[in-house]
Amino acid sequence: MPAFAxxxxxxxxxxxxxxSSIFAGLGSAxxxxxxxxxxLEITQKNIxxxxxxxxxxxxAAFTPANPADPLDPSTGSIxxxxxxxxxxxxxxEYRIVEEAQSNGEFEASSRALQQxxxxxxxxxxxxxxxxxxxxxxxxxxxxxxxxxTSLRQQVLSGANVLTSEFHxxxxxxxxxxAAQDRAVADAVKDINSVTQQxxxxxxxxxxxRTSNNGDxxxxxxxxxxxxxxxxxxxxxxxxxTETGGLTVTTRQGIALVVxxxxxxxxxxxxxxxxxxxxxxxxxxxxxxxxxxxxxxxLKMRDTTLPGYLAxxxxxxxxxxxxxxxxxxxxSDLTGTPGGDFxxxxxxxSGGSMTGAAHAITVAITDAGKIAAAGLGSGPGSNSxxxxxxxxxxxxxxxxxxxTAEEFYSHLIHxxxxxxxxxxxGLTAQSQVLTQLRNLRDATSxxxxxxxxxxxxxYQKAYExxxxxxxxxxxLAEEVINLLGA
Amino acid sequence: xxxxxxxxxxxxxxxxxxxxxxxxEDANQQVSTGKKLLHLQDSPSGSAEMxxxxxxxxxxDQYRANSNYGNLFLGVTDSALSSAHxxxxxxxxxxxxxxTGTVTAEERETIAREIRAMRDQLLSIANTKAQGxxxxxxxxxxxxxxxxxxxxxxxxxxQEVNQITIGDGVDVQTGVAGGDVLMPIFQxxxxxxxxxxxxxxxxxxxNLSGFESALSxxxxxxxxxxxxxxxxxxxxxxxDSRKTSLxxxxxxxxxxxxxxxxxxREQLQSALEATLTVQATTRKSLFDYLG
Numbered sequence: 001m002p003a004f005a006x007x008x009x010x011x012x013x014x015x016x017x018x019x020s021s022i023f024a025g026l027g028s029a030x031x032x033x034x035x036x037x038x039x040l041e042i043t044q045k046n047i048x049x050x051x052x053x054x055x056x057x058x059x060a061a062f063t064p065a066n067p068a069d070p071l072d073p074s075t076g077s078i079x080x081x082x083x084x085x086x087x088x089x090x091x092x093e094y095r096i097v098e099e100a101q102s103n104g105e106f107e108a109s110s111r112a113l114q115q116x117x118x119x120x121x122x123x124x125x126x127x128x129x130x131x132x133x134x135x136x137x138x139x140x141x142x143x144x145x146x147x148x149t150s151l152r153q154q155v156l157s158g159a160n161v162l163t164s165e166f167h168x169x170x171x172x173x174x175x176x177x178a179a180q181d182r183a184v185a186d187a188v189k190d191i192n193s194v195t196q197q198x199x200x201x202x203x204x205x206x207x208x209r210t211s212n213n214g215d216x217x218x219x220x221x222x223x224x225x226x227x228x229x230x231x232x233x234x235x236x237x238x239x240x241t242e243t244g245g246l247t248v249t250t251r252q253g254i255a256l257v258v259x260x261x262x263x264x265x266x267x268x269x270x271x272x273x274x275x276x277x278x279x280x281x282x283x284x285x286x287x288x289x290x291x292x293x294x295x296x297x298l299k300m301r302d303t304t305l306p307g308y309l310a311x312x313x314x315x316x317x318x319x320x321x322x323x324x325x326x327x328x329x330x331s332d333l334t335g336t337p338g339g340d341f342x343x344x345x346x347x348x349s350g351g352s353m354t355g356a357a358h359a360i361t362v363a364i365t366d367a368g369k370i371a372a373a374g375l376g377s378g379p380g381s382n383s384x385x386x387x388x389x390x391x392x393x394x395x396x397x398x399x400x401x402x403t404a405e406e407f408y409s410h411l412i413h414x415x416x417x418x419x420x421x422x423x424x425g426l427t428a429q430s431q432v433l434t435q436l437r438n439l440r441d442a443t444s445x446x447x448x449x450x451x452x453x454x455x456x457x458y459q460k461a462y463e464x465x466x467x468x469x470x471x472x473x474x475l476a477e478e479v480i481n482l483l484g485a
Numbered sequence: 486x487x488x489x490x491x492x493x494x495x496x497x498x499x500x501x502x503x504x505x506x507x508x509x510e511d512a513n514q515q516v517s518t519g520k521k522l523l524h525l526q527d528s529p530s531g532s533a534e535m536x537x538x539x540x541x542x543x544x545x546d547q548y549r550a551n552s553n554y555g556n557l558f559l560g561v562t563d564s565a566l567s568s569a570h571x572x573x574x575x576x577x578x579x580x581x582x583x584x585t586g587t588v589t590a591e592e593r594e595t596i597a598r599e600i601r602a603m604r605d606q607l608l609s610i611a612n613t614k615a616q617g618x619x620x621x622x623x624x625x626x627x628x629x630x631x632x633x634x635x636x637x638x639x640x641x642x643x644q645e646v647n648q649i650t651i652g653d654g655v656d657v658q659t660g661v662a663g664g665d666v667l668m669p670i671f672q673x674x675x676x677x678x679x680x681x682x683x684x685x686x687x688x689x690x691x692n693l694s695g696f697e698s699a700l701s702x703x704x705x706x707x708x709x710x711x712x713x714x715x716x717x718x719x720x721x722x723x724x725d726s727r728k729t730s731l732x733x734x735x736x737x738x739x740x741x742x743x744x745x746x747x748x749x750r751e752q753l754q755s756a757l758e759a760t761l762t763v764q765a766t767t768r769k770s771l772f773d774y775l776g
Contacts, residue, residue, distance in 0.1 A: 050491065117525050121532075122539070129536045133543040140547045143649050144554035144659075145616050147626050373624060374645070380618055380626030382647045389650065392544075409536035416529025423526055434500055438493045445490030452771035 022479060026472040028065075029465050031079030035062065036462035038082045043454045046446045054225040056217055056444040060458075061085040086217040089443040093224050096436045097231045097238070101291040103433055104232035106426035108183070108296025109304070113419045115176050116308065119169055120415055129412075131165040132392075132404055134158045139389035142372050143382040147333065152367035159341070159362045170312050170357040173305055180301035184276045187233050187294040188267040194230045195248065195262035198223065202245045203260045209244050216244075230256075235291035252288045254280055275301065304418060309357070311411045314397070317356035319404060320345045322391055330371030330384025338371025338384070339363065491768070498764050505757040512750035521741040531738050538735050544653075545728045552651040552724070554616075555717040558659040561615040563710045566666075570703045572607045573670055576600050576677075577696040583681050584689040597681045601636075604674050608633055611667045621663020630663055631671070636678050638671035640664040651720045657713050661706045670699040 039060035049055040062080040122129050138158035142151045201223050208216040223246060230236055230248070236256065238248040248257040256263050266279045278286045278294075286302075289295045320342040327341040340363040345356045364370060372388075373381035397407035487493075514523055525532040582588065583596045611631040613620050622630035623643035630642030642664055648656040673695040680688035 121525055122536075129539060130543065133540045137543060137547040140551060140650060143647070144551055145618060146647075147618060148616070377645055378622070378624030378626065378643060380622060380647070381624035381645050382649070383645075386648065386650060386656075392540075393653070405537055405540040409533040412525060412536050413529045413533035416525035416527075416532045419524070419526035420529060431500075434496060437496060438487075441490045441493045441496075442488045445488075445492045447488065447490045448770035448772060452775060456775075 022472060022475050026469060026476060028079045029468040029472055032465040033462060033469065035060075035080055035082045036458045036465060039458045040455065040462070042084060043451050043458065047448075047451050050446045050448070052221075054221045054228075055446070056086045056088050056221050057446045058217055059085045059087065084214050084217065086220070087444050088217070088220065089440050092436055092440045092443070096433065096440065097224075097227045097236075099429065099432050099436060100228050100231040101235050101295075102425065103429040104293035105291045105296035105299070106422050106429055108293040109300055110419070110422040110426050112176055112180055112297070112300040112305070113415070113422050116173060116305070116415055117419050119172050120412055126161075126165075128162075128165045128169055129405065129408060131158070131162045132408065135162040136389050136392035139372075139385050142370070143385040143389060146372035146382040146385050147379040149367060152333075152370050152372070155370055156362065156364065156367050159364075163342075163360045163362055166312065166316050166357045166360050170309060173308055173312075174358075177301055177305045177309075180297045180305070181275050183297045184278070184294065184301065185267045187292075187297060188265045188276075188278060191230065191233050191256075191294065192262070192264050194226050194233070195256045195264075198226050198230070198246060198248060198257045199260050199262040201226070202257070205244045205246075231292060233292045234289055234294045250280075250285060250288065251290065252285065254283065254285060254288075256280075308411065308415065310354070311407075311414075312357035313353040313355065315357065315404060315407055315411075316360045317345050317347070317353040318396060320356065320360055322394070322396060323388065326384070326388050326391060327371050329375065329387065331373045331375050331377065332371045333368040333373075333379045335373075335376070335378075336369075337375060339369065341370075491770075494768065498760070501760050502757065505753055505760060509750065509753045509757060512746055512753055515741040515746040516743065516750055519741055519743060520739050521746075522739040528738075535735065535738055538731060538738070542728065542731055542735070545724050545731070548651050548655075549721065549724050549728075551649050552717045552721045555649055555651055555657055555659050556714065556721075558615055558620060559710050559714045559717060561613060562620050562660050563707060563714060565610050565613045565620065566661075566703055566707045566710065569607055569610050569667070569670070570700065570707070572603050572610070573696065573700055573703065576603050576607075576674060577693065577700070579603070580677050580681075580689060580693050580696070584686055584693060586686055588686075590684045593681050593684055597678055600674065600678060600681070604636075604671070604678075605633075607667075607670070607674075608638065611663065611671075619663075620660050621667060623662060623664065631667065636675045638668070638675065640668050651717060652724065655720060657716050657720075658709075659713075661709060666702050666706045669695075669702060673699050 039062075042058050042060045046057050049057075061083045063083065065079055065081065120127065135158045138151075138155040142148075142155050145151055201219055205216060205219045205223070208214075208219055227236075227238065227246075227248075235251045236248055237251060237253070238246055238257075240246055241259075245259050246257060247255070247259075249255050254263070256265075263280050265285075267276045268279070269275065270277050277284050278289065286298065289298055321344075323341050324344060327338040330338045332338055343359070343361045343363045345353070345359055348354055370385075372385035373379060374383035377383065392405065393403060395401055395403050395406075397404065398410075402410065511523070515521055522528055522531055522535065579596050579600050583593050588596070608631055611621055612629045618626035619628070619630050619642070620626075621642065622628070624645040624647075625642045628641060630640055632639050632641060640663075644662045644664060646662055647659050649659055650656050673692065676695070677689065677692045680692050
């Protein structure tokens, strides 16, 4: 413009006041060209990012020009100023972060429970249920002909099938539990990586805001993506400071990200071989993590799976004790009173039955030692075998309310219900998330028709502005020719 | 009106396809396995009920197997007692012959030989085995319970009679106390033989009255065994019909309604195809029409 301005001054000197508006018009037309070009560039960016997850569409915001000072027509411009607007839906973004937590939690529990379910599902295979039935039935068979060696052998093999089913189930659930423990370590790594990136973004957002270079929207998009990821991992709270920085804390208020710093979570066992505990700044926060995939994994590892294991332990420990007690009431083939049928389980401190299902072992190897006969009776007596078989009808679980099979069926019910809760929760939650993402996209997503319309619109405006440049140029030339004449 | 973007359409499309595929997979599995209870979460209470039901069914099978044993032992016992009854009757007849005053000493000797032969037969019946166990031995089933030395029969068994379980809370005895039933007979025969050997007609006569109570003891035992047999056979019928009803309960819990499952599968298949077709044909933007 300075060149035009000089010409304009010359024109003014020459008393050609209209000359200034010619050059101003030329200048304005050039600015209009730049404005349309800028708008086209934004459109291009939108189109380029159609498939970028979390991208928030941008718009050229045309602001009407400052009018010229009536006393000094050389000031001001008629061309608009252009800035970038983002169609950000902050409320929906916040809701997405909120809902991602339970989604992560249900996903984690559903994954773990699916594995347990396939272990307990006896629709097509043998399992603990059928081996329990088989075990008691073998005593019932033995009662038919208690001196029969092959029937005695069947009792032993039935008992061994039962113990190996206990071991299989118990050990596999423990394996799943150990996998949860590894998932804890992975989640902690992921969380640390995300909080580190968020801390870096805080610095970048502040810089972009200061320089107003148009990068802020993209950075905020990245930040939102990271927040969604973080929230899927662990339950968090967050807020934005006045300078645009993000502060992230756990639900209990322990800071994870403040300004350009992040607090690293540490995952380590309290003692060698024990399960991982999560610490931040020396404080154990394991119990406070309730949601996100880490919350889900912890719930599985520390509550749900140990609950199943405890049920198996109770079942095994009670069986060992009850069968051994009854076994001692009879005598074996040689007339000797029955010894331990199962290797006795010694409860831990406070009567803890932990590990009983893992430990349960048949003590007898010689089938002749099975005490089928009544005390002091001959080898053909079956009274104790009958009593042993009848244990299956005894309600010695759940304070005298359930037989062994019923007790086990309650475990099946619990697992089924847990699985159902996780599945239904996951389905509902992913629907909620889909709706929210659609809602967000309704505001922030790129729509091709709109972009096409905008291209046409900006192109037309550009063409018109270019035409004006041409017109003003002709006019100016005319004036100059006039001067030269 | 909601502003729709390609991302929204894609997301909805993928969601729909995923949902349809999940449902279709379920329907496919129902059709191919014939079961509707595929996972515990399909019905936690149904799955728990199935545990108890399967246990009950396997128990019924066990009761059925037990009743087969019962049937066998009681059947063999019954026919042994029946043979014993016949033999004792014959011995009694021979004894009555020997009691007649016109019978000579030589004839009495012959009768004694015949009676001893029948007594030995009775002894072998008293030591009847089934499934390797001596049926009249009480709990001492591994050794022959009745041994003989001279004319003296000794009982080595005991009085224990096994009960087996053939139904929930239904026990049935599988035999009789062999010593109690058969020993009086052997004793009666032994004294009869002593009298015959002594050619003592009045002694023989006096002895014959002992057979009455011996025979009635056998009959009583046969009555007991027969009643037990009837019970076992009745229970077996009960078990079979209970098994049928449990099977139908099991089937209602876990079996898929095949016609319904197939129809559902067809519907889902069409829905999936329609969804895919729609997705493949729509989705144009203004750009497609700009020159």
